[in-house]
Amino acid sequence: MSATNETVQDHGQHHHKDLAHHFDTLEQQHDANTLGMWAFLLTEVLFFGGLFAAYTIYRYKYSAMFEEASNHLDITLGATNTVILILSSLTMALAVRCSQTGNSLWTGRWLLITIAFGLMFLGVKYVEWKHDYHIHLMPGKDWSGKDYWHWQYAKKAKEMETEAHKKGSAEHSLPNRNDVLADNDPSLGVRGIQESQQARLFFLLYFCMTSLHALHMLVGFVLIGIIAYFAYQGAYSPEYYSPVENIGLYWHFVDIVWIFLFPLLYLLGAHMGH
């Protein structure tokens, strides 16, 4: 007991304002903070891992249909978002660097710029999801059984888009729903239903994975905003910048998830031609 008391007294003598009582040095505190954040990221890897596992299994089972379904996603928008997100990772790295050099003003600024890029990413995602919804790629209760017209509609929309591109016009209209229903060839039968259900699985995974990723970005905006506020208040210094470092780790993790999602979802069927 006496040894414990001595340690406590030792702390009191040279106590840095940012050093929590249960740590010996700022260095130890920083390492513990970083370690804790990485432990959280480990659980995040396994959290997303569940979806990647589902993707892996069904991709293995239905590889041909997954490639065809992937071909319905917009590579240009996906690539644009990849660039935007990597840019936001750079600005985040610069924010952390500024906090290390004690530049509070630019720490805050780079953090807000990071949020701005994040918002741009979600803006592109909104345009994309909206289009996906309009061409009936969004799996709903009508997407299974006999009612596989959603997938027929999506294929028709894709045909019309390709046609329009060949003619050199960027504008193309969407198919009429009743035409698709009338065209619905009953002879497709079981095969048509299977195709539709396999494509549905791909889009289910696409929406789940991209929206879980987007949810992480929304959480990131709030956290980065709070850290930016404290940065402007001058709360961080080269001796104490763990919160900036940790929000950086979180944001880079979100970037890494997208680095894998982009080829797995968008580029899968690219070689089949657009």
Added chain:
Amino acid sequence: MATTEHSTHQPAPLSLYLATFGMLMFLTIVTILAGFHNFGMWSTPIALGIAGVKAALVVVIFMHGYSSSSLTWVIILASMFFLTIMLGLMLSDYVSRGWAL
């Protein structure tokens, strides 16, 4: 492992971050070009390989893996280890047995 007291607090040079960003952009272009090419069964390993290199760059440079403690690296490697177990063992089951999905 940190040997001196302030080794983890040294900011990396700006040029390192810019070079990393340039490399990530370059690899993004490579992965898109590779995607439009039909490599048959190698398409996915190539795409995942490039994504893996990009992720490694982010972890080592942007996430300061280069100056992280060995204990942190245990966690980083553990995350990959457990992910491999989850994907690997699950896949081995589906590949080796005829589950009706």
